Amino acid sequence: MSLFNELGLSQEIVNALTDLGYEKPTPIQKQSIPQIINSNSDLKAFAQTGTGKTAAFSLPILEKLDNENKTTQAIILSPTRELAIQIGKNIEDFSKYMKRVNVVTVYGGANIDEQIRGLKKGAQIVVGTPGRTVDLIKRKQLKLKDIKWVVLDEADEMLNMGFKDDLDQILEVTPKEKQTLLFSATFPKEVDAIARNYMHKPVEISAGKKNVGADKVSHEYYLVSEKNRYPTLKRLADVNPDIYGIVFCRTRREAKNVAANLIEDGYNADALHGDLSQAQRDIVMEKFRAKHLQILVATDVAARGLDVDDLTHVINYKLPDQAENYTHRSGRTGRAGKKGISIAIINNREKNALKPIENKIGKKFIHQQVPGGKEICEKQLFTLIEKIKDVEVNEEQISPYLDSIYDQLKDIEPNELIKRFVSIEFNQFLSYYEDAEDLNGDDSRERRRSSDENFTRFYINIGKMDGLNPAKLMGLINENLKKRDVEIGQIEILKSFSFFEIDKAYADKVIEAFEHSEFDGRSLIVEITKKPKGGGRRSGKKRSFGSDRRSNKSGYKGKSSTGGGYKSKRKGAFGGNKRSGKR
Structure with a gap:
């Protein structure tokens, strides 16, 4: 029975x-x-x-x-x-x-x-x-x-x-x-x-404890600078050639940008977000369920209710606003007794957000190092070898060509033939990751944020009493700079004024960008300043700006980076002939 x-x-x-x-x-x-x-x-x-x-x-x-x-x-x-x-x-x-x-x-x-x-x-x-x-x-x-x-x-x-x-x-x-x-x-x-x-x-x-993560899912995080978030995503895809996963973004724009960059860089990816029609959503999901796509880039809203088996990875390109949403994201892998991996790509400012998630899921995040070029090349190479070992040979289709092939290759020793074959498939990949830089972020927050070497510190004449918070300040910076890939360092929101740090390469642009700017009808004063040694504020040259300004949209919009990737027009780990962008 x-x-x-x-x-x-x-x-x-x-x-x-x-x-x-x-x-x-x-x-x-x-x-x-x-x-x-x-x-x-x-x-x-x-x-x-x-x-x-x-x-x-x-x-x-x-x-x-x-x-x-x-x-x-x-x-x-x-x-x-x-x-x-x-x-x-x-x-x-x-x-x-x-x-x-x-x-x-x-x-x-x-x-x-x-x-x-x-x-x-x-x-x-x-x-x-x-x-x-x-x-x-x-x-x-x-x-x-x-x-x-x-x-x-x-x-x-x-x-x-x-x-x-x-x-x-x-x-x-x-x-x-x-x-x-x-x-x-x-x-x-x-x-x-x-x-x-x-x-x-x-x-x-x-059937299990409330509000906790799935038992078979391990949780990892990679600590990187903001500008290295997308290159880190590419490396995670490269070091997992058989990845079948969802990359979660916080906004539609971010999902569109990440998916477009992955596609441009040769990855087998597509996007799922609220701007798609039902017919477009159905097509994307049909391809993903059939595993014709390896990576689906999605927002929380667009991905809710999706039920896809055998996902190997869930990657949080940005952490969600609520810890409960992380539980839903990570629960899409590790199903039916299988193991899964949930990854968070974070910068130093986001590190504190891990603790409430750990409390919610009842597990600790493991800090992993972003894979280097040698590790990725080795993984890709042996994945290729495994595929060669497992490939099914259709004798009927290739037999008419075998005599000619054997004749052309008869003077090459078997070992030399293997080397040449692997080189054809692998030289471009090795070249791309040669001398690849270390993408891992500095685990010391103060050392990273406050380094005079990397950042310029600014004063701005609005604070908590004006309704300012870190997200609104980052949104204000991004909107006026008209750039999404500028690294923002330490932010201090005080009662009536605030401080923020910007990549020093953009110091002059910040001054220009805030000209004729206001926040909720208040004219802004922005100036370069220095980190105080013993209290008080020592300011540099001051600039006052008027009110002829575009409307403000609060909130950090993220970056729309355009790194490169290993181009592949075929299924599998290798193919194509292009690598571009940060390695």
């Missing part, structure tokens, strides 16, 4: 699971399935991404579903279109041996009329994103008065994405007598608030 039979599932469902390769239930499935089948109590379930939550709630719903009744009996809400589509497809697969089960998936970015037609045919189970679900309710096309089950999947994600009002509207039109099933990877206070407001004495189960 199947282990799924023992949980109370019918043979039709078990047969479908067998066809899909399900051998035994995961911990969250073992707990959730019998609980939902045997009880009408509400349920709060914690389980990390990739632990089988979809089956945990959909299988018992299918088991208890009234097939003869065409009214909507279950509404399943998920944060993104991709996840909603995936859940709908999974339920169709689970129910393929059941009669008269109709599942309709509703989400924005698709034809609403087609979705309405599907609802009118009768849909016992509706899977939807909050926004489109509310729209259909307002149009009176989705009726939830006979709902028996409400599922909030990835509840924390939906709240992070700002769907609280939508969830409130949906839950308010559902009947009082129903079973509410809340599944979440983390349980911040907002999720507990939803549970308190809309659930009655819920049973709570957990």
Whole structure:
């Protein structure tokens, strides 16, 4: 007897699971399935991404579903279109041996009329994103008065994405007598608030500790200067030739720039962000799931709800604003008992952000050194050798050419032939990484930030009382300099004035850039100053600027660097003929 039979599932469902390769239930499935089948109590379930939550709630719903009744009996809400589509497809697969089960998936970015037609045919189970679900309710096309089950999947994600009002509207039109099933990877206070407001004495189960990282994921960080962030990303890709991962960025612009640079530099990459149409998103995700892409560059919002197996790496190009978001990012690797690596590329200013993340995931970050040229070349070379050893030879296709090939190569000794073959593939790579510089940052914050050798210190006449914070100051600097790759050193925000350090090569440009500048209507005074030795401020030449200024956009925008990369138009570790940029 199947282990799924023992949980109370019918043979039709078990047969479908067998066809899909399900051998035994995961911990969250073992707990959730019998609980939902045997009880009408509400349920709060914690389980990390990739632990089988979809089956945990959909299988018992299918088991208890009234097939003869065409009214909507279950509404399943998920944060993104991709996840909603995936859940709908999974339920169709689970129910393929059941009669008269109709599942309709509703989400924005698709034809609403087609979705309405599907609802009118009768849909016992509706899977939807909050926004489109509310729209259909307002149009009176989705009726939830006979709902028996409400599922909030990835509840924390939906709240992070700002769907609280939508969830409130949906839950308010559902009947009082129903079973509410809340599944979440983390349980911040907002999720507990939803549970308190809309659930009655819920049973709570957990397949692991709340708000911690996946057991099989190791966490590493690379400490570099801001200007070396992108070159470090390239080296991490080069030292992992078989990488299959997601690079997370904080903004759409950053994701676009990083992806464009990787593509230009010959890496097998593409971007996923909010500016893409649904059709464009589908194409990118189809390529990534089929492993035609090795690297997907994405924002948190764009990647929410993605369910991709076998990821080897998650790389945080920039750390997220909230520690909970790091948990979601890192949870996309290390699934199904496999190992995964979550990497953070940080500079000295960001080092303090690691501690709250460590507290959240219950693990320590390991400081790794950015790989050097010799290490990368060695890894690439032996990856090539392994591929040669494992390549399948199609005798039928190449046999017509073999006699001529043997004749042309007959005077070359086998060892010499191997050397020449490897050199053809590898010379460009060796040349690119010859004398590659050390990209590792200085682990001593004070030594790095305050070095008179590298930075010029400035005074600016705004501070905390003006609403200034480090992010706004960095945004102000970037906007006026019109450059995103200038390294900013130490920042001190005081009550009525502040100090900041800039790469000394841009000292004169800073003075020019802030001419005729203001901040929230206040004229700015900027001057070069020196680090005080015993207190007080010793200033240099002062410049006062007027008010003819463009509007200010606060926040650090990051850099849009354009480093090079090892060009490759073919799959695999090698190919092409170009290396450019920082090594």
